[in-house]
Amino acid sequence: MNVLLLYPKFPQSFWSYDRLMEIAGLKATIPPLGIITVASLLPPEWNIRFCDRNVREETEDDWEWCDLVILSAMLVQKPDFLELVKKAHQLGKKVAAGGPYPTSVTQESIDAGVDYLILDEGEITIPLFIEAVNRGESQGTFRATEKPDVSQSPMPRFDLLDLDAYLMMAVQFSRGCPFNCEFCDIISLYGRKPRTKEPQQAIAELQALYDLGWRGSLFIVDDNFIGNQRNVKRFLRELIPWMEERNFPFTFITEASVNLAEDDELLELMGKSGFYAVFLGIETPDQDSLQVTRKVQNTRNPLVEACNKINKAGLLIYAGFILGFDGERAGAGERIRAFVEETSIPQPMLGILQAPHNTALWDRLAKENRLLVDHENQTGDQNTLMNFIPTRPIEEIAEEYVQAFWNLYDPAQYLRRCFNQCLNIRLANAKKQTMQFPLGKGLRLIAQVFWLQGIRRPEIRQQFWRQLWTIFWKKPQVLNMYLGLCAAGEHFWEYRVLARQRIAEQLHYDPLHPPMKSVSEPLLLEQAS
Template identity: 75%
Template sequence: MKALLLYPQFPQSFWSYDRFMEIAGLKAAIPPLGIITVAALLPQDWEIRFCDRNVTLETAEDWQWCDLVIISAMLVQKPDFHALIKKAVQLGKQVAVGGPYPTSLPQDALDSGAHYLILDEGEITVPLFLEALSQGKNRGIFRAAEKPDVTLSPMPRFDLLKRDAYLMMAMQFSRGCPFSCEFCDIITLYGRKPRTKEPSQAIAELQTLYDLGWRGSLFIVDDNFIGNQRNVKRFLRELIPWVKQHNYPFTFITEASVNLAEDDELLHLMREAGFYAVFLGIETPDQDSLQVTNKLQNTRNPLIEACRKINQAGMLIYAGFIIGFDGERTGAGKRIQAFVEQTSIPQPMLGILQALPNTALWNRLQQEQRLVTGVGATEVGDQNSLMNFKPTRPLAEIAREYVETFWTLYEPQNYLRRCLQQCLNIDSRTEGKQTMQFSPGQGLRLVIQLIWLQGFQRAEIRGQFWRQLWIILMKKPQVLNMYLGLCAAGEHFWKYRILARKRITQQLGYDPLEAPVLSQPKPVLVKLS
């Protein structure tokens, strides 16, 4: 069998870092770990070609060569995902699809003509697909009734990647999350019992990347790295001597729940292992909204204090925020903005609440007959979408707060000020390297372009750029790489805020920042189940 594995293109999004990638001479932030793990599950006698379409496009010869096309996608990749299925069908190829998007909305893939749906987690469903192929079946939907043991998961095919095209490499240690946030589809996809690899298994993956020549930052893509704290500590205790023995070849970034700040031992171990950053799902500083959405882990301790402790452990904070929770009071955007300023989180990801398929939020809103069809991220496939349900306060008010808050947070002076303060907040005393890393070629190119763009071209921040650079050099030169990387990322966000505003304007039919602010009707009260 000749299989062409394709990973669809991402549209411009918060995480695409388009302008940053251009400045650094890169193509994409991280590689697609799921599909190269699927590649490892395929028979060894198959011929495989892989194309991450965010890095390089497949050729006409690739299409002619293959018998089977395998595509994996997330929801944000929706447009290219469907275009690839339709092209493969038109060319007479068999098409198999998988990943979070078809797992959540399988009918979409069927409607575009996919022959095989390899859903849920591939360790179980890829063998079912292979068995169907061996029996000559030309269609099939393969689902898993249980969750696989990830200690049996194969080594991803890192060798298939054009590794020098990525900002970071990626690996996975665990799947699942113990919490029950109403809006989250991670627990729907991967369950509430975090399953982890063995420490030796994870170290073997790192060794493989090391042997392939990778040096630099590595994203541990777990949706909640600390979901199983016992096992993550076991891993970190083995990771620390490995990175020391190999002279700290990697620095790490991951995602975690805010209760990370409650565990001093865990913070210490992550610091010693070389974790330089963590993404937190903060969502909102409004305690009543956290209660409504069942994000109770964020209510146990003050969130600002949690951020301070994580900075003290040497880690930069990225964070997600959401507007549009049920019962939310007017001014939620201003309160998020104030929280971001207090914590100096440089790159807050702000979104409008979406009811994702099969989540507890989706099910509740369906019962309350509040879901709206034809709108939202599930329809349009991007992150700048109005909500796909009837909110409890005016949609126009929510849209205005979203655009206004996003626009202000990413005003260049505000952004650069937070970058400086966050880097100054970080306690960077550590034995090994604990900062964002670039290859020598990437780093030199980035610095030259950054100095030209922000030190000379951008008149509105030129003086601020030089003042802040001097402060970093004098006060904390050990985080210079991190600081310059954050500054360069600003070039992406300053363009992206224009796009986000444009997308909301198209959906509303008017620019929310130019519309007059009228007295708002009282919010509709909805009984919460």
């Protein structure tokens, strides 16, 4: 069996960092960990070729060579996913597909003509698929009623990756989350009982990347790294000496719930083992909205104090925010903007609420007849109007989103937050840089940032040099982090224009809503100029 593994392209989005990738000479932020784990689960006698289409496109020879195409995708990759299924059928190739998008919205993959649907978690369903292929079955759907023991998961095929193409590498320690947020599909995909790998198993994956020559940042892709605090502490206690023996070859970033701030020991262990940043799902500073969406873990302690404590433990904060919760009061966008400025979170991900399939929110809205089931806007990106009828006017929510996002990523405000956040961080290891760039890419990125922000942008030129000089003298350990955040600003300053344009187009062309002048007219004026 000749198998072509394809990972679809991402559109330009908040997390695509297109402009940053360009100026750094990179292709993608992180590699697709899921599909290279699938590669490890396939029979050793099968011949494998792999293409991450965000790095390079497959060739016509790849298509002629293969007997079977295997795809994995998230919702945001839907357009390219569907095009690949179509091309495979035109060439007479069988298609197997899995991952979050086919698992959550299965009917769309069926309608597209996917031959083998390998849903849920592959450790259980891929062996079922292989057995069906060996029996000569030409199609099938393979599901699991239970969750696999991830301590038995194979090591991903890191050797298939072009390491030089990525900003950072990726590993996984756990799956699942103990919380019950109404809008989140993680608990439907992976369950509420966090399952973890064994410490030595995770360290073996780090060793594999080390042996392949990777040096730099690593994203631990868990949806909630601290879901099982007992096991994550076991891992960190073994990770610290491993990192020390190799002179800290990696720095780590991960995702966690805000209750991280409640565990001093965990914060200390993360700092000592090389973590430089964490993504927090803050969602909103409005306590009423947090209660409505069942994000009660964010209501136990003041959120500003939690952010300050995490900074003092040595961690840069990335965070997600959402507009459009039921019962939300007018001005939510401005309250989010004020919270971000108070906490100096550099890169707030602001999105409009969506109701994903197979979530408690989807089920509730279906019972209330508020779902727009034929709404084609749901794309998995943050600047998409909601796929349900909200409790306040959609035009008001959209206008607050555009205004807040535009102001949050004003170049001067963005650079000021980057500067303040870096100065607020207290370092656990005073000798190590907090962020590492891939070998051979750092000097190019720094030179580009100096040119773009220190010379070509007169509106921030003086601010850039003044802040850079202060960082250099007061806290040189965060210099890489600061320059990396500055470089990312080039992406967001382009993306805020695209986000505003997308919202304006949806309001104008969507027959359910009239156009919104306050968004569309400034956009047209800017395009004309």
